Amino acid sequence: MEYWFTEEHSDNVRFSIRTNKQLASVETEIQRVDVFDTPEFGKILVMDGNVTMTEKDEFIYHDMIVHVPMAVNPNIKRVLVIGAGDGGTIRELCRYPMIESIDMVEIDEAVVDICKEHFKTTSYALNDPRVKIYFEDGLRFVRSNKKVYDLVLVDSTDPIGPSEGLFSREFYGNCFNALKDDGILVNQHESPYYDFNVKAIQKSIKRLREKFPIVKMYQAHIPTFSSGYWLFGFASKKYDPVKDLNEEAFNRLGLKTKYYNTDLHKGSFALPNYVKELLDYDIK
Amino acid sequence: MEYWFTEEHSDNVRFSIRTNKQLASVETEIQRVDVFDTPEFGKILVMDGNVTMTEKDEFIYHDMIVHVPMAVNPNIKRVLVIGAGDGGTIRELCRYPMIESIDMVEIDEAVVDICKEHFKTTSYALNDPRVKIYFEDGLRFVRSNKKVYDLVLVDSTDPIGPSEGLFSREFYGNCFNALKDDGILVNQHESPYYDFNVKAIQKSIKRLREKFPIVKMYQAHIPTFSSGYWLFGFASKKYDPVKDLNEEAFNRLGLKTKYYNTDLHKGSFALPNYVKELLDYDIK
Structure with missing residues (x-):
């Protein structure tokens, strides 16, 4: 099984990160917040579909x-x-x-x-x-x-x-x-x-x-x-x-x-x- | 119909570019060479699956x-x-x-x-x-x-x-x-x-x-x-x-x-x- 998170950098460009597991997915009053564990970047924080932080960088x-x-x-x-x-x-x-x-x-x-x-x-x-x-x-x-x-x-x-x-x-x-x-x-x-x-x-x-x-x-x-x-x-x-x-x-x-x-x-x-x-x- | 070219930046990271058309695909004596027309980057040159040049950058x-x-x-x-x-x-x-x-x-x-x-x-x-x-x-x-x-x-x-x-x-x-x-x-x-x-x-x-x-x-x-x-x-x-x-x-x-x-x-x-x-x- 392959499991990928994909962010759209533009309508014509996609950046995909292999994930091990989704650790959280919350609809707050403000936005959607997701956390994934990934082999390349460690844990990543995603807000409304955009990567906002990764442990690696x-x-x-x-x-x-x-x-x-x-x-x-x-x-x-x-x-x-x-x-x-x-x-x-x-x-x-x-x-x-x-x-x-x-x-x-x-x-x-x-x-x-x-x-x-x-x-x-x-x-x-x-x-x-x-x-x-x-x-x-x-x-x-x-x-x-x-x-x-x-x-x-x-x-x-x-x-x-x-x-x-x-x-x-x-x-x-x-x-x-x-x-x-x-x-x-x-x-x-x-x-x-x-x-x-x-x-x-x-x-x-x-x-x-x-x-x-x-x-x-x-x-x-x-x-x-x-x-x-x-x-x-x-x-x-x-x-x-x-x-x-x-x-x-x-x-x-x-x-x-x-x-x-x-x-x-x-x-x-x-x-x-x-x-x-x-x-x-x-x-x- | 959607048509995408995908490059593997690592085993765990993929970069995908929407394409309009494949303009060339040649197996030379040395390598595989592809040319795509894309809406984001103009024409792109791909060698053995890696983007080596785009008109945009x-x-x-x-x-x-x-x-x-x-x-x-x-x-x-x-x-x-x-x-x-x-x-x-x-x-x-x-x-x-x-x-x-x-x-x-x-x-x-x-x-x-x-x-x-x-x-x-x-x-x-x-x-x-x-x-x-x-x-x-x-x-x-x-x-x-x-x-x-x-x-x-x-x-x-x-x-x-x-x-x-x-x-x-x-x-x-x-x-x-x-x-x-x-x-x-x-x-x-x-x-x-x-x-x-x-x-x-x-x-x-x-x-x-x-x-x-x-x-x-x-x-x-x-x-x-x-x-x-x-x-x-x-x-x-x-x-x-x-x-x-x-x-x-x-x-x-x-x-x-x-x-x-x-x-x-x-x-x-x-x-x-x-x-x-x-x-x-x-x-x-």
Whole structure:
């Protein structure tokens, strides 16, 4: 017997993963959540049919969403995380002794429950005493806070579906207000490879630029995500992510990382021309 | 009716592409070659079941195999290309006015015939008067030349199958001898993501290091290749690919490229820690 999970990367492209067993399948109030055990990627988390995390390559996504901003401003103390129910982003944040508090806002409590059961290598971090979890809509949560955070991380699902509001003008404006004067916002920004994603990315970066003086995109290779090529947005009131990278401070911490290093940090902002073009960068 | 082409990226991972029509299917003396027309990637070239080129993303591979060495040494005049039957590598080389001659050694004449018929946007370059095509075994061809080339490009298929010899100690030794004292060798080096590829990469880089004083790997995102994450090897007798990058000379040429730029050149050598580890690099 063969048993495969298939994700549609576009209408014309399918990515299929051999599975040993389905470990969970839950229709929450927000979305459908599945967990499979697979021979290639270990356990995988699937939300509304999209792979959102695998045990094999979650380190790539979590290294890149966390260590890039942390290596730019080594004085980050208060962090707001939107989404991140699997705990991976929280795990990486908790490795920094200077972080004093992490507010995590996850709209779907069921995701946290499922991850606590099936993904202990990421979800254990949710028990860190610095972490406070709010089960509510990130869009609403961020409205009520002014100039309190050093860093906002938006670890959301795709802009089509429950996370749509997390790519909106209103949300970015509220994040701007919730950040201190040297605050940084980082959000996952989809793949620029398939045409149907490109428009969402362009709209989102335009909105970020309306609000933040510094907006740069950076890239990572995440093989189990659509096209394997992923962008993150870095928006800041003060710091340039490459010029202000504090290599010495990061390396002094001695954090062992499986993907991130400070050379790769700089390289990840060097985008291919076709991506610069769609993001409306100057191309030299 | 639905009609799909499926490639096995590993025993446990399948990548499927919707097809409009099969345009060719030939059993040559060397391998099976198929051409499909597809809605997502345009025409795709498949060799022994592996996608080796698509109209949509061939620019990534061809930019990265050609412009990286050309931007390091702007005085390259004589080039040897092994493989490259589709013509894409030759097309990019022919954009450099300083190149005087290109010897192309393709073991399978049928590949060139098929590409001339179906992939005119790459194969037209094969008619450039500087190009001389030899239909023979690259392994044998390279034995007979001493210190004649400025650059050797190995644009081969995978190390398992007809191209196995192109990753051997003997082949690298002969390439070293065929290169001038400031010669550069660049070869496609597979994806480091799936375990079964890792051993072949490790063996190959070890052999390159036995022969060349400077050996560095660099990366690109090629979504239609296995894992989407691809490595190239840069081996040289004299030039460091980053320290000796001649940005000014490259940018003075004014070549419009869809993937490559000199910032990305530097970034492409900044590898993730898990790759540095498997390549036995120092990790700071």
